[in-house]
Amino acid sequence: MSQAFSHRVLPYDRADDLLDGALPFLREGIEGGDRVLAVTTLAMHMLLRDKLGADAAGVEFFESDKWYAHPARYLADTLALAETAAWQKRRLRVLGEPAWARRGELELLEWQRVEAITNAAFAETGAALLCAYSRSLPAGVVAASRQTHPETMRGQVALSNPGYQEPWTYNARLDSGPLPPPPDDSLDLDIQVADLYWIRAYVTDFARRTPLPEDDLQRLLVAVTEVVTNALRHGQPPITLRLWLEPGELVCEVTDHGHWTDRTGFGLIPPKPAGGAGRFGLWAVRLLCSIVQIRTGRDGTTVRLRLQIPAVPVPLPVNSA
Amino acid sequence: METLSSVRRPVRELRPGDHAWLAYSGEDEQRYVVGSFVRDGLDASHKVIYLAGSDDVDVPGMNGTPPRSGLLTVVPLEEARRPDGGFDPGTVLEALACEIAGAEGGDFGTIRVTADMTWTLDLPDGLTQLLRCERHIEQAVCPSTRVTAICQIDRRRLTADARTALAASHSTVVTPNPEFADSVLQIVRTFEPVGLSLLGELDASRHMVLDQALNTVLTASRGEEIHLDLAGLGFIDLGALNMLADVAARRSGTGPLVLDSMPVQLRTIMETVGWHMLPGLRLGTV
Incomplete structure (x- = not known):
């Protein structure tokens, strides 16, 4: 070329x-x-x-x-x-x-x-x-x-x-500024030695009470599983999963107390296709969600996943269960 | 698969009184399933009665070590050969029934009986002969609280009618033991096509068992296509997809890794992520 x-x-x-x-x-x-x-x-x-x-x-x-x-x-x-x-x-x-x-x-x-x-x-x-x-x-x-x-x-x-x-x-x-804090009524789950199966069940229960389309729920489940897997492998406890709704969006956040050092490892550029030990995790997470926000520093790491949902006419009692 | 009326049960879950049949696709599947049946029986000090072509047969599941004296009896088909070269089913069944009766007189808790019945199909009016044999075995096994039996038939020799008749004469279809099973995931080997069937959900909590099962299949394969039956898979994570792509890459030059019966929610994920990110994986039957 x-x-x-x-x-x-x-x-x-x-x-x-x-x-x-x-x-x-x-x-x-x-x-x-x-x-x-x-x-x-x-x-x-x-x-x-x-x-x-x-x-x-x-x-x-x-x-x-x-x-x-x-x-x-x-x-x-x-x-x-x-x-x-x-x-x-x-x-x-x-x-x-x-x-x-x-x-x-x-x-x-x-x-x-x-x-x-x-x-x-x-x-x-x-x-x-x-x-x-x-x-x-x-x-x-x-x-x-x-x-x-x-x-x-x-x-x-x-x-x-x-x-x-x-x-x-x-x-x-x-990404230099902090993310706005989650709302007080977010649905929080502390992740211990979790079987990831239960985390998906938890996210599914939340999402099923919103108008999130089924194929987007499947995308969210793959994305959440990847982010939690990363936190369990490379992060530091405590690891917390939070879910909430914003106008037109379902938000799912995973926080841990670890600190990423590689700033180019945010999955912003498509990796070369696998064929060796190709890691395409965060890149794929970006494809699966509408928006992915990442903050990492001494205070820990936050990965916030956002998925657009069709307009919600009235607030749903998603946290009432 | 073979029938809707029979119960499908892994070989390790067979119980006394079960008269099961195995329609094997080839010697690999036959030795895999029957080997489990024989080995588990000998390990548990069950009596194992094995009907074979001759008495120096290579009984599957032995792992090269001779069983404790008296546990294993091989009933050779050879002795039922008539002067004209054919076999007399009556003689064979008599010998088998005699062994079962003898074992029941012994102090064995459970008696395991297995026979490859495909030879009966070579007799004149083979299917009728086979079904006659099956009735004899049914009468010997089902009332018993101690006998478990597997009748093996070469699937390639069966017509549709024969399958229906065999399904009707057995309470249970025996399947291979799963490579792995817990409350979330089950992995079962398949033999036609060669591969694995995955049921449940697959993520990093169970990557190790997928890796082991894949290695087992790769070791046993002869370079043919490997198929994964995903019909029962509700979830697969990115790490497991990467593992599959790695396997496909290691096998480049031989057959690809084919993903059969992929549920629609998994296809959504594959299409969002892009199949080109996972070279060597191919979508098979839908």
């Missing part, structure tokens, strides 16, 4: 600005034999097709809402495409317009984390990634994009972002 990886932000006010930056980027890929993707809104698909004319046949179009549905799954799928292209001596070239609208605060942070981690995860693939950010987005979103992308496109020119931060620095800063 001779081409260098690039990850650039394209801020735009009007659709024409986006087209001015995107069209040369796409055409360069079509002419160069790249695998070219345009992941934007349907309206932008129409504009791009119109401007590209016959060249549009060399572009695969995807909708942002579906492409950017889940942070870890997005990263896994897109990275797989980039690696496949590299293996075929091709380059993956993506014009992306991440779906920032209607995201909650925590979700925004996870997507910003993905933008930062992209610089580490895709570095070896030689992929060319151009991310369009509307200036109508909340100011913090556009500002953050200048910290997570090494370069900004202005017209046809790529300029270095002075505020760019190394991916792991940026990531650590996202």
Whole structure:
């Protein structure tokens, strides 16, 4: 792979600005034999097709809402495409317009984390990634994009972002503050020499009184089992499992008094497929849950798993049993 | 599998009065199940009566050590050979009944009887002869409070009708002893296809027993595909999936590791995590 990886932000006010930056980027890929993707809104698909004319046949179009549905799954799928292209001596070239609208605060942070981690995860693939950010987005979103992308496109020119931060620095800063404490009425279980079977029974009893869909419950059970197994193997007692509900989310937290020292071991980058002693535990946990929050320090380690649930019309008496 | 009407019971759970049958898929399965039956019997000082082709047969379950004198009796089929070369079932059964009666006169708490009955299928009108033999054995075993019997039949020789008739003439289908069983997980060897059947839930509390069972199967296999029957598996953790992928990687070049009858909730997990993360694992029959 001779081409260098690039990850650039394209801020735009009007659709024409986006087209001015995107069209040369796409055409360069079509002419160069790249695998070219345009992941934007349907309206932008129409504009791009119109401007590209016959060249549009060399572009695969995807909708942002579906492409950017889940942070870890997005990263896994897109990275797989980039690696496949590299293996075929091709380059993956993506014009992306991440779906920032209607995201909650925590979700925004996870997507910003993905933008930062992209610089580490895709570095070896030689992929060319151009991310369009509307200036109508909340100011913090556009500002953050200048910290997570090494370069900004202005017209046809790529300029270095002075505020760019190394991916792991940026990531650590996202996690520098403490997590808000669990609510007083969380359902707590002290984990002694547990048979993991009983922990799953406990989580299942809680989740079955919420509208969490069955397949998400199965994902949660695999994720909780993995996190508790890690705490039992590598952590320090006491180990506590806590469950509670937040608006639109089921939250499951595992705390122990151990301290992780390897900051890159948070499962943020997909590991290479197994075939030796491939450990993909935390990475898989991120795929299984909506959001995973990790804090580790002298006071102990907390892994908080969040799963989206359909809206709950009235508070359920989940802790009343 | 063979029948809906019979009780399925691992060989170690057979009790006096049980007249069980084993439809084995090949010599491996036959020696595995019958070996357990013979070995457990000899260890417990039960009388073991073994009907065999000849009296110098390699009785399964002996582990190379001769049993205590008088515990094991081999009834050779050879002696029932008629001048025309065929066998006379009446003579065989008489010899068997005689041994059982003799043992009942002894001071054995339990008498274990086992015979490979496949030879009767070679007689003219084989199935009728087999069922006649079975009736004789049934009459000898079922009223007894001391006799347990396993009739072995080569499954490959049986028609559907024969299976139905045999199911009707036995109270119990005998299955292999589980490699492991507790209140959460059960692991049973399978022979056709070669592999394991997993029931219950599998996580780090029981990774060791999975590892042991996998090693047992790998050691016994001859490089064919290994199948895991997951129909009864309610949960599998990421660590166990990793172990399976490791086994598949160690076997690269031979047959893959095939996951049969995977329940829908496990497929959800596999699809979320991505099959490509677990190379060498293949989805088998649904």
